[in-house]
Amino acid sequence: MSATPDTWRKPPFIANPVIRWAVYLGALGYFLWVGATMPIDWNRVADGIGRAGRIFGGAFPPSFERSGLLIDGFLESLKIAILATTGGVLLSIPIAFMAARNVAPMPIYYLGRFVIIVARSFHPVIVAIIFVKAVGFGPFAGVLTLVVYSVGFVAKMLAERIEEIDFGQVEAMRAAGAPFFSTIFYAVFPQIMPRQIGLTIYQLDSNLRASAVVGIVGAGGIGATLANAFGRYDYDFALAITIVIVGVILISEGISGQIRKRIG
Amino acid sequence: MTSISEQFGREDWSRFSSRQKWQRFAIFAICALAIAWSITSIEVVWAWVWDAPGQMGDLFERMYPPDTTNIASILRVLWQTVNIATFATAFAVLMSLPVAYLAAQNTTPNRATLWLGRLILVTSRSVNTIIWALLFVAIFGPGVVAGIVAIMFRSIGFVGKLLGEAIEEIDKRPVEALEATGASRFKVIAYAIVPQVMPTFWAVAILRWDINLRESTVLGLVGAGGIGIILQGAIDTFNWPEAATVLLAILALVILGEVISAFLRRRIL
Amino acid sequence: MLKITDLVKRYGSGDPVLKNLDLTIEGESVVSIIGSSGAGKSTLLRCINRLVEPTSGSIELNGTELTSLRGRQLRAARRKIGMVFQGFNLVDRLTVMENVQSGRLGYLSTWAAIMRRYPKEDIRRAFELMERVGIAHYANTRADQLSGGERQRVGVVRALMQNPEILLADEPTASLDPKTSEQIMGLLRDLAGELKLPVLINIHNVAEAKEYTDRIVGMRYGRIIFDDAPARLDQDAMDRIYSGSPHADRSGDLRQAS
Numbered sequence: 001m002s003a004t005p006d007t008w009r010k011p012p013f014i015a016n017p018v019i020r021w022a023v024y025l026g027a028l029g030y031f032l033w034v035g036a037t038m039p040i041d042w043n044r045v046a047d048g049i050g051r052a053g054r055i056f057g058g059a060f061p062p063s064f065e066r067s068g069l070l071i072d073g074f075l076e077s078l079k080i081a082i083l084a085t086t087g088g089v090l091l092s093i094p095i096a097f098m099a100a101r102n103v104a105p106m107p108i109y110y111l112g113r114f115v116i117i118v119a120r121s122f123h124p125v126i127v128a129i130i131f132v133k134a135v136g137f138g139p140f141a142g143v144l145t146l147v148v149y150s151v152g153f154v155a156k157m158l159a160e161r162i163e164e165i166d167f168g169q170v171e172a173m174r175a176a177g178a179p180f181f182s183t184i185f186y187a188v189f190p191q192i193m194p195r196q197i198g199l200t201i202y203q204l205d206s207n208l209r210a211s212a213v214v215g216i217v218g219a220g221g222i223g224a225t226l227a228n229a230f231g232r233y234d235y236d237f238a239l240a241i242t243i244v245i246v247g248v249i250l251i252s253e254g255i256s257g258q259i260r261k262r263i264g
Numbered sequence: 265m266t267s268i269s270e271q272f273g274r275e276d277w278s279r280f281s282s283r284q285k286w287q288r289f290a291i292f293a294i295c296a297l298a299i300a301w302s303i304t305s306i307e308v309v310w311a312w313v314w315d316a317p318g319q320m321g322d323l324f325e326r327m328y329p330p331d332t333t334n335i336a337s338i339l340r341v342l343w344q345t346v347n348i349a350t351f352a353t354a355f356a357v358l359m360s361l362p363v364a365y366l367a368a369q370n371t372t373p374n375r376a377t378l379w380l381g382r383l384i385l386v387t388s389r390s391v392n393t394i395i396w397a398l399l400f401v402a403i404f405g406p407g408v409v410a411g412i413v414a415i416m417f418r419s420i421g422f423v424g425k426l427l428g429e430a431i432e433e434i435d436k437r438p439v440e441a442l443e444a445t446g447a448s449r450f451k452v453i454a455y456a457i458v459p460q461v462m463p464t465f466w467a468v469a470i471l472r473w474d475i476n477l478r479e480s481t482v483l484g485l486v487g488a489g490g491i492g493i494i495l496q497g498a499i500d501t502f503n504w505p506e507a508a509t510v511l512l513a514i515l516a517l518v519i520l521g522e523v524i525s526a527f528l529r530r531r532i533l
Numbered sequence: 534m535l536k537i538t539d540l541v542k543r544y545g546s547g548d549p550v551l552k553n554l555d556l557t558i559e560g561e562s563v564v565s566i567i568g569s570s571g572a573g574k575s576t577l578l579r580c581i582n583r584l585v586e587p588t589s590g591s592i593e594l595n596g597t598e599l600t601s602l603r604g605r606q607l608r609a610a611r612r613k614i615g616m617v618f619q620g621f622n623l624v625d626r627l628t629v630m631e632n633v634q635s636g637r638l639g640y641l642s643t644w645a646a647i648m649r650r651y652p653k654e655d656i657r658r659a660f661e662l663m664e665r666v667g668i669a670h671y672a673n674t675r676a677d678q679l680s681g682g683e684r685q686r687v688g689v690v691r692a693l694m695q696n697p698e699i700l701l702a703d704e705p706t707a708s709l710d711p712k713t714s715e716q717i718m719g720l721l722r723d724l725a726g727e728l729k730l731p732v733l734i735n736i737h738n739v740a741e742a743k744e745y746t747d748r749i750v751g752m753r754y755g756r757i758i759f760d761d762a763p764a765r766l767d768q769d770a771m772d773r774i775y776s777g778s779p780h781a782d783r784s785g786d787l788r789q790a791s
Contacts, residue, residue: 004660006653008630011673031354034347040409048404055402079302086299121518122511125394125482126492129499134319140308144316213392217485220307230398246390441622441688444582445695446611447638451646455635459626 055235062243063236070241073215073222074248080142080214080221081207087143088150088207089200095151096158103162103188112159119152128214139220146207146214153206154199158192165191198260205249205256212245323504330512331505338494342513344408345490348483349476352412356419357469363420364427371431371457385428388421393479397488411488415479419472430464431457466532470525477521481514534559535581535699535731540590542576549588550576552755558699563725563732565742568752569775574735577752578701581733582614583607595698612639615692617721619704621684625677629668629687632676633659636694655694662690666720682713689720693728700725702734706741714738718745739771 014020064070098104099112127148131141169187178186215223222241229238280288312319366372366381396417400410438456447455484492491510498507535558543549550573558564566574579585581592583599592599594613602610615636623632634641634651645651651659663669666686671679676687685705692700702721706714718734722745725732736742742749743763751759751766751774759770 004657004664006657006660008651008656008659008672010628010631010649031351035351038347038351038408039344041405041407044405044407045409048409052403055399076306079306082298082302083306117519118515121478121515123478123482125485126495126511126514129485129495130323133499134323135316136309136312138308139306140313140316143306209392213394216394216398226395227398230402235402242391242395245392245395246387249390250386435625437618437620437622438624440584441616441618441691442624442635442638444584444611444614444616445636445639445691446608446613447635448608448643450643451638451641454643454647455627455631455638456624459624462626 058233059235059239061236062240063234064240066237067240069225070222070244073225073241074244076139077208077211077215077221077223080139080146080211080219081204083143084146084150084207084211085200085204088147088203089154089196091147092151092155092158093196095155096162099155099159100162102165102167112155116152116156116159119148120156122148124149124210124214125217128217128219132218137218137220142211142214142219142221145219146210149210150203150207154203157199158196161192161195162188194263197263201256201259205252208252209249212249326504327508327511329505330508331503332509334494334506335509335513338491338510338513341491341494342517345480345483346477346517348408348411348490349415349473349480352415352480353419353469353473353476355412356416357423357465357472359416360420360424360427363424364431365453367424367428368431370434370436371453381424381428385421385424388417388419389425390421391418393418394482394486397483397486401487406487406489408489411480411483411490414483414488415476418479419476422475423468423472426468427461427465430461434460463533467529470528470532474521474525478518481517534595535733536591536593537577537581538591538593540577540580540592541588542573542580542585543588548755550755551580551587554590554755554757556750556757556760558731558733560731561725561729562748563722563734563746564748564750565734565736565746566750566752567736567739567742567774571754572752573755574752575703578616578703578733578735581699581701582611582616608639612695613698615695615697615700617685617688617692617700617702617705619707621681621688621708623676623684623687623691626675628673628675629663629679630659630672632687633663633690633694636691639695659690659694662693665724666690680713681709682716685709685713685717686720689717689724693724697730700730700732702732704735704737707737715741715745722746739766 012020014023095112095115097112098108099116101109104112124145128141128145131144135141135144165188169191170183173183173187211221211223212226213223215221215225216227218224222245226238226241226245229235229241278285363381363384366377367385368381369378372378372381393414396414397410400413400417404410404413434457438460439452442452442456480490481495482490482492484490484494485496487493491514495507495510495514498504498510535556537554537556540551540554540556541549542551554577556577566577568574576585580587581594581599583602587600590600594610597610599610624635627635631649634649634655637651637655638646641651641655660669660672663672666689668679668683668686668690671683671687676684679687685708688705700721705721706717709717718741721732721734724730734742734746743766746763749759749761749763749766750757751770753774758773759766761770
């Protein structure tokens with residue numbers, strides 16, 4: 001009988017030692033090398049702590065003097081969000097069908113997927129800059145930006161839902177001789193509606209957050225007010241704006257969570 | 265013998281009851297009103313709206329063909345953008361561990377720490393990365409530090425919330441068992457809680473890295489480092505072909521990032 | 534030796550779940566506790582290692598009073614009490630070896646625990662015990678890949694790794710099929726003899742209790758109403774322990790009190 005072993009090591013996560021050490025050394029090397037060569041002005045950073053103190057001092061207490069401006073900006077953001085969600089969701093429905101493997105023929109499927117990928121890859125701020133240059137400053141650019149943003153998310157989620165539907169229901173309609181659109185309305189829409197509604201509400205919330213930000217590059221909404229405040233060193237106004245933004249986000253998150261729970 | 269139609273025939277049917285119809289109508293009316301209000305009161309120069317497709321087309325014409333003369337420096341700065349995202353995500357993920365611990369009902373020491381943890385997470389999540397960037401550019405000046413700290417501050421909330429939820433959802437039974445063996449609190453966490461939370465931890469870290477890759481492309485637009493600076497420069501000088509190159513580079517980066525995160529997710533989980 | 538005196542456990546202001554219990558367990562015996570659901574078996578067991586806080590009374594293990602301990606002293610006391618659970622309570626994602634070594638966490642330094650650098654004697658003892666119960670070949674396997682019976686064996690080894698002075702088993706076989714159930718009960722009985730360990734087992738299956746234990750304690754609604762050798766557990770005693778309902782007991786108590 002062999003002696004009882006008295007050593008034990010846990011089997012490592014990456015079994016192959018060559019790969020394991022390559023990963024460890026690679027990660028370590030990356031962080032050390034990049035960390036050392038990053039263009040950081042340490043003096044400026046040290047200064048920063050002092051500046052931070054002054055900024056926070058200037059920011060308290062938050063100033064709601066120009067609340068008219070604040071409210072205007074917020075309302076504009078709200079309108080942008082509403083219109084963008086409407087347009088984005090309406091546009092997402094056909095695009096989602098185009099991007100669903102079980103519904104669309106191959107070339108259309110690739111086109112649909114491509115549109116979604118492009119819509120998702122660019123940060124809304126970048127998209128906003130382009131639209132501002134194309135259609136001018138103001139909320140219209142913001143609406144277009146967030147329509148693209150919405151399509152990127154809603155169409156993708158909807159396409160996934162369409163790919164998961166029970167095809168038997170479509171079969172049954174076809175077997176009964178229903179025309180194409182009737183089939184869609186009777187067999188497909190009822191299956192995707194709950195998800196669609198949930199996505200719409202989620203996207204409205206998401207657009208409200210994003211609309212606060214696209215204003216920074218001139219696409220309308222409270223972001224513009226905020227960027228101005230920072231530019232003019234009006235930190236107390238900036239804090240007031242930020243508090244309002246955070247408050248609105250929390251409220252809308254709460255409301256949308258409640259609604260989605262009710263209908264879910 | 266009466267026929268079926270005589271016995272059971274009815275000519276009225278509706279899917280929704282009267283009350284439901286009113287509810288659906290009310291919801292529809294509210295949405296329509298909201299949309300109508302938005303359209304009518306938004307400050308839009310409608311002349312420009314009709315002009316928009318033409319303008320967009322004009323813009324795309326100017327972007328074509330993309331100008332690749334500066335591709336070397338574009339790629340260099342793109343690499344810096346990746347580094348900003350990676351470093352910031354790594355730091356944020358580490359820092360979110362104690363916060364998630366505090367924000368989970370089953371691990372937090374007392375109500376005050378629970379409240380503190382949740383406050384940190386909510387503040388962090390609700391302020392957009394760009395807004396954090398504005399703040400940190402004011403504090404640390406333009407440069408990558410502002411960008412890294414901005415992404416860190418936003419990511420802690422995202423990661424911490426999901427981790428906190430994962431901690432609250434663990435199977436409590438091994439925790440009970442290890443407490444019964446007389447192990448200290450720390451060791452109970454290390455053996456009973458951490459292994460259960462690990463898969464979520466990696467999934468969330470990879471997801472946030474993917475999102476941060478996108479976020480870090482725009483930091484430069486407010487001066488916080490990364491490729492946004494080059495993009496802003498190209499746009500300000502109306503150098504549309506170069507802007508097009510930058511945009512394509514960003515597209516390639518984001519797609520590559522998604523491929524890598526999908527790969528990592530499959531391997532680790 | 535475990536000596537429980539006048540133990541009371543009350544939740545809120547309702548009727549106590551444990552009513553002035555007295556129980557003494559000498560070393561080296563295997564004692565089973567039987568009774569219908571709600572009789573307080575689980576509560577009794579969990580009061581011993583303070584997973585449940587007793588309301589009043591005394592629990593003494595080999596001279597140490599357990600009810601007044603807290604913090605480090607409580608942890609030190611718990612190290613001496615091993616527990617086996619109905620749901621096995623293993624850490625599913627960890628290997629069997631780690632699960633087994635987690636019984637030693639009270640004795641291990643934090644660094645060694647995190648780095649999984651277990652002392653040689655602990656590893657040797659783990660392999661010996663795993664060999665004894667038949668799971669040594671699973672040392673590197675994740676706990677969630679084992680069958681129910683195998684997982685409970687891991688639980689038993691984990692408890693034994695503590696070198697406990699007493700072993701508590703809370704319905705250890707309730708989640709197992711009859712054959713595996715008998716294997717585990719046999720294992721507990723044999724180990725009690727080999728390691729000279731007192732064992733206290735909560736159990737539903739009276740037949741197994743009679744076969745595998747030396748002494749049967751019957752509880753009914755918070756009180757011990759039978760405490761004798763298995764042979765003496767006749768139909769009459771069984772009726773007293775199991776028949777009736779908590780509601781009837783409650784109204785019976787009220788009538789008695791008034």
